[in-house]
Amino acid sequence: xxxxxxxxxxxxxxxxxxxxxxxxxxxxxxxxxxxxxxxxxxxxxxxxxxxxxxxxxxxxxxxxxxxxxxxxxxxxxxxxxxxxxxxxxxxxxxxxxxxxxxxxxxxxxxxxxxxxxxxxxxxxxxxxxxxxxxxxxxxxxxxxxxxxxxxxxxxxxxxxxxxxxxxxxxxxxxxxxxxxxxxxxxxxxxxxxxxxxxxxxxxxxxxxxxxxxxxxxxxxxxxxxxxxxxxxxxxxxxxxxxxxxxxxxxxxxxxxxxxxxxxxxxxxx
Amino acid sequence: xxxxxxxxxxxxxxxxxxxxxxxxxxxxxxxxxxxxxxxxxxxxxxxxxxxxxxxxxxxxxxxxxxxxxxxxxxxxxxxxxxxxxxxxxxxxxxxxxxxxxxxxxxxxxxxxxxxxxxxxxxxxxxxxxxxxxxxxxxxxxxxxxxxxxxxxxxxxxxxxxxxxxxxxxxxxxxxxxxxxxxxxxxxxxxxxxxxxxxxxxxxxxxxxxxxxxxxxxxxxxxxxxxxxxxxxxxxxxxxxxxxxxxxxxx
Numbered sequence: 001x002x003x004x005x006x007x008x009x010x011x012x013x014x015x016x017x018x019x020x021x022x023x024x025x026x027x028x029x030x031x032x033x034x035x036x037x038x039x040x041x042x043x044x045x046x047x048x049x050x051x052x053x054x055x056x057x058x059x060x061x062x063x064x065x066x067x068x069x070x071x072x073x074x075x076x077x078x079x080x081x082x083x084x085x086x087x088x089x090x091x092x093x094x095x096x097x098x099x100x101x102x103x104x105x106x107x108x109x110x111x112x113x114x115x116x117x118x119x120x121x122x123x124x125x126x127x128x129x130x131x132x133x134x135x136x137x138x139x140x141x142x143x144x145x146x147x148x149x150x151x152x153x154x155x156x157x158x159x160x161x162x163x164x165x166x167x168x169x170x171x172x173x174x175x176x177x178x179x180x181x182x183x184x185x186x187x188x189x190x191x192x193x194x195x196x197x198x199x200x201x202x203x204x205x206x207x208x209x210x211x212x213x214x215x216x217x218x219x220x221x222x223x224x225x226x227x228x229x230x231x232x233x234x235x236x237x238x239x240x241x242x243x244x245x246x247x248x249x250x251x252x253x254x255x256x257x258x259x260x261x262x263x264x265x266x267x268x269x
Numbered sequence: 270x271x272x273x274x275x276x277x278x279x280x281x282x283x284x285x286x287x288x289x290x291x292x293x294x295x296x297x298x299x300x301x302x303x304x305x306x307x308x309x310x311x312x313x314x315x316x317x318x319x320x321x322x323x324x325x326x327x328x329x330x331x332x333x334x335x336x337x338x339x340x341x342x343x344x345x346x347x348x349x350x351x352x353x354x355x356x357x358x359x360x361x362x363x364x365x366x367x368x369x370x371x372x373x374x375x376x377x378x379x380x381x382x383x384x385x386x387x388x389x390x391x392x393x394x395x396x397x398x399x400x401x402x403x404x405x406x407x408x409x410x411x412x413x414x415x416x417x418x419x420x421x422x423x424x425x426x427x428x429x430x431x432x433x434x435x436x437x438x439x440x441x442x443x444x445x446x447x448x449x450x451x452x453x454x455x456x457x458x459x460x461x462x463x464x465x466x467x468x469x470x471x472x473x474x475x476x477x478x479x480x481x482x483x484x485x486x487x488x489x490x491x492x493x494x495x496x497x498x499x500x501x502x503x504x505x506x507x508x509x510x511x512x513x514x515x516x517x518x519x
Contacts (some may be wrong), residue, residue, distance in 0.1 A: 071420055100418040104413055107512045108435045117431065121421035149512050169421070 018095065018172035018205050019045040020070055024079035026067055039065045041230035042079065049172075050203040052243065054216030057226030058267060063209040064101065066231070067175045070207060071098040073221075083173055097171040102180045103162035105150040111157075112146040114139060115164040122169055140194075155186040163195070175203045180215065189247065192218055196244035197256070213263045218250050219243075222245050225266045237268045271383065301484040313374070317471070318483075322490050325468040328384065328456040329494065333390025336448060339392065340399030341441070347400075348407040348433070349425075351386035369455065373462035387459035394455035399441070406434045406440025439513050442506035444515040449498035453491050491508035 006188045022045040024051065031037035036102050039062035047053040057063050072092030080087055083095045097118070100189055105114045115137060116129035124132070140160050150158055166174060179195070180188040196219055199206065210216050216223045217239055225235040237259050241250065250256055284304055289343030290296060291303035302310075311318065347354040369390055376386035410433050418428040472487040506513075 068416075073420055093420060093422055094421070098417070100417060102413065104411075104417050106414075106432065106435070108438075108510070118421040121418065121423035121427055151485055151512065170360055187470070 010015050018084045020053075020173060020205060020207060021082040021085075022046070022066070022070065022079070023081075023228075025066075025069060025076045025081060026078035027062065027069060027074065027076055038230035040069075041232050042231055043107050043226075043231060045207075045233060047205055047207055049205055051197065051222070052206040052208060052220045054220030054223040055207065055209045056211060056213050056216045056223060056263060056267065057231060058228045061226045062231035063176055063211075063226060066226075067098065067177050067209050069208060070173075071096045071175050073098070091191070095171055096173045096175050097169060097176045099162060099166040099177060099179055101181060103150070103158045105158055105161060105184075106266050107150055110147045110149055111142060111153060111161050112151065115168065118165050118169045133164065133168055136168065137161075140164055154187075156191055159183060159191060160194075163198075167198075167202070171255050174207070176206065176208045178210055179208075181210070181212075186246055188204055188215075193244075193247060195219060200244040211214060213260055213267070214243040217256055217259060217263070218245060218247065223263060225263050229255075235262070237263060276412070290476075293342040299479055299481050306482040307485040310480075310486040314486065318486055318490060320342070321466055321471045321487075322470045322494070324466045325453075325456050325460070325491070326494060328387040328459065328467065329391060329452045331384070332388045332455060333395055333448060333452050333498075334389060335392040336395035336399055336452075337445070340396050340444075341403055343396075343404035344400045345406065345429070347404055349400045349429075354404075361397065361400060364393065367393075367418070369394060369458055373458045377463040382465060384461050387456055388463065390462075391452050391455035395452050396404045398447040398451070399444040402440045402444025402447075403437055404435025409440065409491055410436045438510050439506065442502060444498055446502045448504050452498070453495040457491065467507070 021044055025040055025043045027037070027040040028036040028038045031132050043062075043066060045053065045055070045066075053160070055063055055066065065074065069076055070083065070092065072083075072089040072094075075089060081092065083092045086092065086095070106117065109117065115133040116124075119129035119132060120126055134146065137143060140163075142157060143161060145153065145157065150161070153161065159160055159182075163179065166176075180191050183191060192215060199219075206220075208216065208219055213223075217237075220239055222242065223232050223237045223239065225237070226232065227234045239259065240255050241253060287301075288304050291301045293300075345359075347357060372393075373390055374384065376389050380386040380389065408422075412434055414436075415428065417481040418432055423431070455468035456467065457472070460467040461473055464470045467485045468491055472484050472491075475481070475487065
């Protein structure tokens, strides 16, 4: 899957400062018993413009909740969330492109139609949305699969269609929730390399949630480590290597190895 | 073709058993006509049977059409408004529990002998399976899909059109399959309550006049009508929901 991303597929945002700021965010749900289930207990995060922040944590630490809060799909019980300095949920929804854990492709739409879905939701007419999605499909190595239904695509292909769908509206902030968790390890590695390339040619502000420390270190500028529930940022690690990275270099680099040790140590405690 | 074999064999077996039963001396000819006699009736009463079948078929198709329009719009309205759903669900269930056989004569009294009461009865019988299935289909959409659409900034109508309605199509066809088969029974009830034409009336009349072969011929035609409608709905579903099949085979 050596896909070369040649030119920006979608114009990057014109707004210069699209940072994400999460301050003291608390979020609790009604639990099974009387006590509320505290998903996030005071999370502070900052993602600079065109920066990639990896968020790792044990499963159930509220990572997905965090993303949905930033995406404007939930409201925090306490603290504040700002995207490009704006906090209303609607404003956040308009600035963020959210890619959920599962690809959630619509089985009755072909690959092209699925890639164009987000555009159509913004009021772009069907035909125009499809013709805008078509070159991207070509570029992402799915040329010839325009008319294929999701059931006919492999896991990696489906994930790429989902990613195109996320990218096409041209929103400045990408929120990726375990984008490669459902893939086998070989496909996952090539998809990670592919994402790294895509982000190099098309810089975006990215919040990448994953439970895979390796993945976070490979793709991010910084990595925030969340504790088990209730989720809190227990460590922030700067990755001292420019993006996009060579996988072999990233694996053998002693500094990254130390970071990995540290992250795993924090997660293990 | 292989798949048709067991069904054809069973049908032949059934015809054989029927012929054998009818040939028994202890079985009255007025109770059970033999397959040959029924076949004969198809020849003798061909025009009579076809004319009346046409009337019943029109009742069935129009009644089905009414129930599709009413059932689908009602289901969508119930899906969009929680209040409406809570308010009308008990009534919807009650509409199905009403004994149509009792209601039919009242309909005829109210609407006269014509097409009206038959359509009303067919539509009433078919309304329930369609509405309930469409509603279930619309509500079967996963929360994650709705969340995704919300993150895209999709309007309510857009989400309904792009996600909920296509997702509900297979359920709609399930409901329509049930409706198609019971619609014929509805038309017969309607005609029994009072009619000048139609297969249901022909069967009732034939029964009174002891024309047993004709009665059985009418019943066979009614059954064929229901089977044909069922098959038609299944074909329509294959044409409109091709993803449903690829999904299953994948």
